[in-house]
């Protein structure tokens with residue numbers, strides 16, 4: 001909000017602000033030049049009477065003497081019937097120079113006051129001054145936020161480029177700009193009647209004047225008691241009119257002086273309103289305060305630079321979609337997301353992460369990697385999402401990251417996780433993310449979670465990473481983001497098989513007819529919008545829940561060549577989408593799309609495949625077995641609750657065993673006499689499992705998170721004698737998990 005309040009008016013008014021500022025800076029020179037040209041006597045050295053006496057000696061036709069705000073003395077006179085004005089030396093009354101206001105300054109003043117547009121322009125200038133007040137106040141608050149508090153306002157700023165220049169200049173200039181803007185707004189408001197303007201009528205002409213013989217002006221007692229420094233103007237009486245008087249205006253007020261007696265007649269002190277107005281004018285123009293004028297002028301000169309850098313910042317922010325309006329401040333954030341991106345797709349994932357963590361109650365700051373701050377005082381978690389380009393090079397928004405990391409003084413308590421985005425087709429898959437992970441480790445930061453790499457923006461890999469991150473951060477949340485909104489097709493339920501009701505694990509195998517699916521080469525050839533893509537068991541079916549929430553993903557238990565689309569769904573308590581699917585009757589239709597998941601597939605070849613799952617996790621495993629027409633050795637370990645109630649795929653598995661698509665089946669039922677879980681069966685079978693792994697077996701695990709943790713532990717124990725472990729198998733692509 002604060003940022004919009006600062007940015008939007010700034011953008012709109014940038015050009016006009018620059019005009020006002022530059023002309024203001026030029027005008028600020030006028031008092032300095034006036035002062036430089038003037039002869040200024042010391043305080044108390046010259047009285048108005050002495051000055052007037054000296055001037056009259058040189059200018060017998062003097063009409064008026066004016067003392068400018070910068071101390072210069074101007075005499076207006078008539079000579080040979082012609083009016084004239086000279087700058088004079090108050091010590092002698094001599095002419096210093098003819099008084100000719102510079103046409104250039106007059107033009108600049110008009111431009112400054114009204115954009116050369118009279119009243120309409122004056123109103124516009126007044127509005128711009130008010131916008132400037134708003135910009136200054138919001139800018140000060142942004143500076144405070146950026147520095148991490150009022151006390152830190154004078155500390156060096158972090159950041160680089162335009163942002164840093166903008167912040168540093170603003171810190172230098174903001175008070176001067178605020179003063180100019182406030183006084184300018186005040187003057188405009190008075191001029192247009194928004195604030196009361198003091199009316200200075202002056203005293204009425206004196207009813208009684210001595211009318212005596214005029215005496216020399218230098219001897220008039222009322223003028224002798226006024227110091228030159230207090231004089232504003234002295235207007236002389238008409239020559240040869242004894243009834244006329246001198247009109248004297250000083251800093252304090254206005255009065256009349258009898259030209260024969262020297263007496264002060266009818267003095268009227270200046271009103272408070274008028275004095276205030278004069279002060280405001282001086283504070284705005286620097287008149288009489290030449291040093292303030294210089295400061296204000298210097299501050300005004302920063303405005304064009306602030307406008308240009310402000311526009312650059314705004315443009316950069318628009319181009320970096322990850323910088324969200326609800327982005328927490330560096331100084332306050334407990335979680336930092338840094339994004340390395342060239343084509344902006346990684347920003348989409350970062351946005352989802354940012355929004356999800358925000359919802360989960362974290363104070364999240366998200367920025368590009370190039371904007372790595374020197375420190376994050378409140379942060380405990382640093383999440384880096386980066387793509388890779390070229391030969392393992394940094395993407396555009398991360399090119400300065402490594403250099404900035406050298407100066408990074410982050411807390412050693414800051415824990416980090418790196419998520420790489422790349423493409424396995426490149427030889428250096430997510431190489432830059434690997435470099436970043438190693439560099440952060442070298443810097444002494446602790447890993448919150450080991451680096452993971454996402455191939456071709458795979459949405460389900462991202463969701464799975466989110467699950468593991470959620471575990472590490474100790475707060476439940478789900479990441480669902482699909483960079484390309486999928487084209488859905490309508491699927492009609494043709495058959496369902498229900499299990500598990502008796503053991504409170506209602507689970508259904510749902511089989512859909514794929515409307516619009518085109519199989520084989522013809523499908524590929526046509527491959528037009530709306531055609532259903534080919535799919536394999538282990539791929540994911542994305543289902544849009546009826547209330548329009550984000551898609552939920554279900555592992556496919558069939559391949560396109562099976563002629564049916566099959567999923568296995570366990571109805572979750574309060575599960576929005578699982579409840580929706582579980583409630584379908586044959587003939588009902590849903591909208592779905594395919595998300596390929598090539599990461600979760602049995603390897604081709606003759607090495608044994610060990611399939612491990614529990615509950616509905618059997619779906620893709622059953623699909624793999626169905627497709628095992630080559631009769632490669634395939635073993636299934638599966639856990640349910642009770643053989644009589646939720647033995648999913650029991651008839652199919654029997655027939656797969658019979659035709660040797662399945663080599664061995666080992667089941668565990670937790671609500672039977674044996675009270676066993678699938679990991680218990682693995683341990684019982686550990687010699688066989690170890691032998692298979694030693695022979696190059698691949699393990700695929702599918703099911704709930706708790707089951708996966710138990711299985712991992714069991715396999716870890718089983719592998720101990722082999723001097724290998726789950727992580728090594730995982731790195732070789734021999735331990736795959738599809739966990740939810």
Ligand SMILES: Cc1cc2nc3c(=O)[nH]c(=O)nc-3n(C[C@H](O)[C@H](O)[C@H](O)COP(=O)(O)O)c2cc1C
Nearest residue numbers: 341342343344345346387388390422423426429430
């Ligand atoms: C020219 C080019 C070079 C790439 N080089 C690599 C690479 O070396 N390693 C890699 O894993 N991915 C590479 N990629 C894939 C991108 O990292 C991947 O598409 C990523 O999702 C892009 O994210 P971004 O749009 O946020 O930059 C490359 C992509 C392009 C277009």
